[in-house]
Amino acid sequence: MDKIILGKKPVERITYPNDAPPPIRFAAEELQTYLKESLNVEIDVEKGVPAKGAFFISTSELNPEVAADAGPFEEGKYDRCIVSCRDDCVFMIGENPVSALYAVYDFLQDRLNIRFFAPGREHEYIPTHSALHLENGFVLQTGSRFVIRDYVTNNSETLSFAVKNRVNTIKWEGLNCDAKDLETIRAHGVKLRGPGHIWSLFVPDESLFEKHPEYFPMLDGRRTVNHRTACFSNPEARRIFIQKLRNYLRENPYWDIFAFWAEDVKDPYYCGCPKCTDMEIPDWYITLVNEAARVVEEELPHAVFEFIAYHGTRFTPKQVKKLYRNGENMLFNFCIGYTRDLYNPFEKKTYGSAEVFEMYQNWRNYLSDVGFKGQIMIMDYYNLCEEPNQGPRGRALLWPMEVIREDVRFYLKEGIDGVGDWICFDRLCWPSPFNVWCWLQLWKNPDTTVEALKDDFYPKYFGEVGDDVRKYMDELEAAMHQRTSPENIEQVKALTQMLDSIQPSQRNDQLVHRLKLVRIHHEYCVLLKEIFQAFSENAPEKWQALEKPYMTFFEETHRSDLEGHIDIP
Ligand SMILES: [Zn+2]
Known part of the structure; x- marks a missing residue:
């Protein structure tokens, strides 16, 4: 029996152009895999041209004529794609390679x-x-509202999950x-962003300290090796810093977004010598950004400088x-x-948001004053980096999703280009995913509701039991978000009783x-509340x-049940 039917004809293969880049070939494999899982159908993947009885995966760049027939992509969205059934062929066209992959995932979700x-x-x-029955004339158009949708991970399974939900960085x-x-x-086909906190690699090497203590930061009146900053008012120290950056880029030329972050330490200053303290951090x-951006441009002309x-x-x-360059290639x-x-x-x-809002506004004003032409993103910390054993923060990994939605909508209104997570987990499926x-659905479409x-x-x-859970x-969220007291506990x-x-x-x-995991989570909630009460x-x-x-x-206590659902130290 034919499993996939378009109009009256069976769809029996998946094709992509000869010169398709890796994401398109991968998209074809993913389509094959999930069609098999869902429909129990074996369907071949091969190079080819659009034809009757085929899925054809490509980009508007590789097949402009096909893309033109499919119609324009939606306005105001990014990484757009169109799936359309015409002439007994299922066209899956992205505006770039990763969008061709999104076309497959969005189609699988939709159909x-x-x-x-x-x-x-x-x-x-x-x-x-x-x-699966499809009709000629079927059209599915999708896209995301933010240009940059970033997920922090080194884990290939997490990466795959993120991309399936339209993360592109x-x-x-x-x-x-x-x-x-x-x-x-x-x-x-996603962008690689990093390395981040990397200054320890760029500051002058400790071996220079004896001969040139003046390269090193002054702390409480004494030159010190701290492995994270230098005496940046010293031209030679800065030259070394920039040269090491250049060497690093030559050895690691793969960053699409080069993130230039100081080490993750709250310094009062980078160096306390009189000349350095003429300026603040x-x-x-x-x-340093201005000097480093020039070097990144020279070494990695396609990279964005963050x-x-x-x-x-x-x-x-x-x-x-x-x-x-007015930050034109900066993030x-x-x-x-x-x-x-x-x-x-x-x-x-x-509460404290007023203070943070002022920082936000001041930076927006600064960027506007310097004629900034680059992009802006926000990385959020809704779970407060709440990891197992990090202390009784009492949130129990219950995030305020309605607030997150409001924030995402606010960012969009503000013209923010990118959003990023700082979840601190490769897996956070507890109490449920x-x-x-x-959060990722809201990045795609902030107009949807929680x-x-x-x-x-x-x-x-x-x-x-979905409705009951x-x-x-x-109810749990409402109770957990209330002020802790013996009655609240x-x-x-x-x-x-509900459980x-x-x-x-x-x-x-x-x-x-x-359900057992939900119950274990309840136990955790009670424990956090009791600890908090004991503190108070x-x-x-x-x-x-x-x-x-x-x-x-x-x-x-719960390792065997929780493993695979939340990262356990
Ligand atoms: Zn100094």
Whole structure:
């Protein structure tokens, strides 16, 4: 029996142009894989031209005539693609190679109801179908509202998950990317962004200290080797710094976005010598940015140069009011969590957000004053880097998705070009993958609602008990976000009754385990609340008694259940 039918004809192969770049070839393989999973159909992949009875995957650059027939891409979106059925052929056309890959993933989601909820096949929802019927005249147009959609990871499975949800940039963790990882990234067609905190490689080598202490930063009146800054007012120290940058770029020429970040330390200054203290950190930073940007342009002409508002540079320069080439090939990254009130929209300027908003506004004004022509992105920290055993921050990995939506919409309104995560996890599917997945959907389309995404997620991930789990999660979030008190703790504890009542009718091991994870998470919520209460009461005995269950929660007590759902140290 024919499984894929377009009009009245079977679709029996996947083709792509002879000279297709790796992402298009990869897109064809991905389409083949998921069609097999969902329809149990074996379908060949081959080089070829558009033909009846075929999927044809390409880009508007490789096949302008085909793209023209498919019609214009949607206005106001990025990495756009069109899937259209015409002349008994399924055309999947991206405006660039990664968009051809998105065409496949978006088609699979639209027509076969597949979802990519989290890294790893076990977190994907792949319903089986007996057949797929398509009609000539069918058109699916998709695109994303932000130019840059960045995900921090070094993990290939996480990368794959992110790209399936239209992430187009990977912030690589580490100072180098090896050939194998690079191949994976190129196959996906995404941009490689990094290295980030890299100044330790560029500052003058310790061996020079004896002969040239003047290259090194002055700390409390003494020259010191700190492996992260130099006496930047010394021209020779700066020359060494820039030369080392050049050498590094020659050895690591693969960055699409070169992220030039100082080391991750809150310095009072880069160097405390009288000459350096004539200017503050932001001025020295921009001085170095301007020199480094020229070198990056010379060595990696296609790369974008990224600079950052973070730690000492969250404040604007006072003296240096010029950016290399007006920043036309630069990306400015706001990384300003600090005192931000993450449980209320940024735009409201409530609590500490007012202070952070001022930093934001000052930088926007600075960029505008210097005639900045580059792009701007924001990296957000909704989970506060809450990792197992990092301390009782009390959020229990429950993110305020409605607030995140408001923030994303605000960024769009502000003309921000890019968004990025700082999730700190390769996998965060606990208590469920909803939050991370929801965040990525909002990057694609900030006009969608959190409730609509819940409608989509819960029945697919939790099956017949989806509605019950959703109700429980809503109540849990409400209780967890309330002020901690003995009554509040009782309220959180009482939610076990809701959990007890959630009983799937059929034996389904995967669902049983997912529900168990929700229950373990509830235990974690109670524990965090109790610890917080003990702190507030200044009751060290109570706190000490809770220390052990807390410290062993991930590594020992629940390791076997949680592994594969959350990174465990
Ligand atoms: Zn100095």
